[in-house]
Amino acid sequence: MRRMDLLLTLIILAITFPVCAETLALQSFESSAADTWSYTANPTPDARRIWWGPTSESMGGATAYNGTMYWAGWDLDNVESTVTLSTLTLQAGYTYNVSFYYFTKNLATTNDYCRYSVKYDNGTNWDNWVTVNNNSNAWTAISVDVPGGSNYLRLRLSSKFDGTTKYAHWDYIKVEKTPIPNSAPVVSNVTASQRSDGSKIVDIYYDLFDANDELCDITFKLSANDGASYDVIPSPANLSGDFGDDLPSGTNKHIVWNAGAESYTLDGSYLYRVYADDGSSPPMPENFVFVQGGTFNNGTSNVTISSFYIDKYELTQAEYQAVMGSNPSYFGSNPNRPVEVVSWFNAIEYSNRRSIQEGLTPCYSYSTFGTNPDNWPSGWNTNYNNHTNVSCNWTANGYRLPTEMEWMFAAKGGNQSQGYTYSGSNTIGNVAWYSSNSSNRTWDVGLKDPNELGTFDMSGNVWEWVWDIYGSYPGGAQTDPHGATSGSDRVRRGGGWNGSAGNCSVSFRAYINATFSGSNLGFRLCRVSP
Numbered sequence: 001m002r003r004m005d006l007l008l009t010l011i012i013l014a015i016t017f018p019v020c021a022e023t024l025a026l027q028s029f030e031s032s033a034a035d036t037w038s039y040t041a042n043p044t045p046d047a048r049r050i051w052w053g054p055t056s057e058s059m060g061g062a063t064a065y066n067g068t069m070y071w072a073g074w075d076l077d078n079v080e081s082t083v084t085l086s087t088l089t090l091q092a093g094y095t096y097n098v099s100f101y102y103f104t105k106n107l108a109t110t111n112d113y114c115r116y117s118v119k120y121d122n123g124t125n126w127d128n129w130v131t132v133n134n135n136s137n138a139w140t141a142i143s144v145d146v147p148g149g150s151n152y153l154r155l156r157l158s159s160k161f162d163g164t165t166k167y168a169h170w171d172y173i174k175v176e177k178t179p180i181p182n183s184a185p186v187v188s189n190v191t192a193s194q195r196s197d198g199s200k201i202v203d204i205y206y207d208l209f210d211a212n213d214e215l216c217d218i219t220f221k222l223s224a225n226d227g228a229s230y231d232v233i234p235s236p237a238n239l240s241g242d243f244g245d246d247l248p249s250g251t252n253k254h255i256v257w258n259a260g261a262e263s264y265t266l267d268g269s270y271l272y273r274v275y276a277d278d279g280s281s282p283p284m285p286e287n288f289v290f291v292q293g294g295t296f297n298n299g300t301s302n303v304t305i306s307s308f309y310i311d312k313y314e315l316t317q318a319e320y321q322a323v324m325g326s327n328p329s330y331f332g333s334n335p336n337r338p339v340e341v342v343s344w345f346n347a348i349e350y351s352n353r354r355s356i357q358e359g360l361t362p363c364y365s366y367s368t369f370g371t372n373p374d375n376w377p378s379g380w381n382t383n384y385n386n387h388t389n390v391s392c393n394w395t396a397n398g399y400r401l402p403t404e405m406e407w408m409f410a411a412k413g414g415n416q417s418q419g420y421t422y423s424g425s426n427t428i429g430n431v432a433w434y435s436s437n438s439s440n441r442t443w444d445v446g447l448k449d450p451n452e453l454g455t456f457d458m459s460g461n462v463w464e465w466v467w468d469i470y471g472s473y474p475g476g477a478q479t480d481p482h483g484a485t486s487g488s489d490r491v492r493r494g495g496g497w498n499g500s501a502g503n504c505s506v507s508f509r510a511y512i513n514a515t516f517s518g519s520n521l522g523f524r525l526c527r528v529s530p
Helices: 317-324 344-357 384-389 404-411
Strands: 022-027 039-042 051-055 070-074 081-089 094-105 113-119 140-145 152-160 167-179 186-194 201-209 216-223 239-241 244-247 250-258 271-277 288-291 294-297 302-305 308-311 364-366 390-392 463-469 490-493 509-512 521-523 526-528
Touching: 022 081, 081 167, 094 113, 094 152, 152 167, 186 271, 201 216, 201 271, 216 250, 288 404, 294 404, 302 404, 308 404, 317 344, 344 364, 344 384, 384 390, 404 463, 404 490
Parallel strands: 463 521
Antiparallel strands: 022 167, 039 081, 051 070, 070 167, 081 152, 094 140, 094 167, 113 152, 186 201, 201 250, 216 244, 216 271, 239 250, 288 308, 294 302, 308 526, 364 390, 463 490, 490 509
C-alpha cells in the first residue's frame, strides 16, 4: 500500500446555549496586566520633539476614553507615525471582532491622514487602509468583524500631519472572541504515514478542538476515487488509540490503524477524512437532497465535484420573506412560487441571514466587514463593481449559492444522469415552465417532474443565480472550480418562464451584473456535505 494522501474534513455540529464574548487581547496604554496585546511604535515614543506616545494629559481637548492613559499624536512633522499591534493567532470555533477608538482634530482633508489597516495573515505588508474622519472632535468607535475562517489577525494604526493645532489619538484597542453557536469541532494538523518496517501499520496524528467543550466521536473514511466518495471504511477492530466515542479536545491525538489486517485489499493512493461529531448536528432541511460527488463533462473539460446538498426547489417567496421581512417579487402574494426580482447581492445577504438565524456558520464575508450583513457598509449592494468584495468560506456549514459547476452537475442528475437536454427529460414540457407553456407568469415550485436527483425546476420557471463570476470554461480537468477570478458579471442558469427552450437546457449559460433583478430571476441554495 502506498503512502496515503490526506484531505481534512470537518463535521459541522450544533448545540444551543447562550454565548458571550470574551476578551482575547487588549491594549489601553495603561501599562497594566490587562494590556496583553503587545505593540511596537515608530518613531519610538519621546524619541523626537514631536509627540507620538502614551499620555495622561489633555491634548486637543481629549482625555483618555477609558482609564487614565491613551495614545496621543501631535505635531508629527509630516512623518508617518505608526503603532503596530502584534500578530494574533486565531482559534477555530469562534467569531472575532476588533474594536478601538480614535480622536482627531483639525487634520487637513488633503495630505494629512489618520488611518488603520486590519490584515488576516501573518505577513508584513500593509494595505487596505481605511482613513477615518479627519476632524471627529470626539472619541469615535471603530468595529471590524474578522472574516470567518481567518487564522491570523494584525492591526496597524497610522497618522501623518504637521502643525501644533492638529491631533490624532487612539485608545482602548480590543479583540473579542465569541463561541459560535452550533460551531464545528475542528480537526486540524492531520498527518498519516505508513510504517517502514513492513507491518502495514498506519499512524494517524491530529489535533481536536471543540469550542463548546463537548466530547467528540472520532471516525474516519478513505476515498479511492479522488474524493468522489468516501466509502472505504476501516474496521474498528483494526483501530486503536484516539478513535471512537467521547474523546476530549487536545493536541497530538494518535490513531493506530492495522491496515494489513483489513479483509479487503488496500493498494493505491487514498484521500483521507477525519470526522469529529459532538452529537448535536442540526439536521439538513427536509427539502435538501444529497448530491453524491462525481465527475462529469461540461462540454469543454471533465469536472470533479465533491458531495454536497442542494434544495429540491427554487427558493420560495415565503422562505425569502421569513428571513428578510419583505417579498420583492413581481408575481407577489404567492408564497409557494419562486421569489424573483432579487439581485445576486440579495441572494448573498439572504444566505448569511438565514445561516445566522439557524445557528450555522455564514459562508460569505464582505471585504473586511465580516459575515453579518448588519455590519456591512451602506451601499455595499448598490454598485455592481462591489461583487468582487464578497468572498466565500467554502468549508462553512451555512447556506450559499451553488457554484456554476455544482449547479450544472445537479441539473444533469449527478451520478444518475441520463444525459437529458433539460433537467430530467428530453421533453421540455415535462420538466419546465417556459415561454410556450407558462402563461407569462411563474408557477408554484415542484409542479413539473423532478430530475434524476429529485430536484425540480432546474429548467425553467425562473433563472437561478450561482456563485461564479462569468468567464470562459478553462481547459483541462478541474476539481471543485469556483469560476473566474475577475470579471463584471455573475452567472445565471436554467432559463425562465419567459425564455426559449434553448435557455432551459442544462448546458446553457447566461450572465448579468450582480445588481440586476427581474421577474424571471431567483435562486436556490446549497450546503456542504458533512
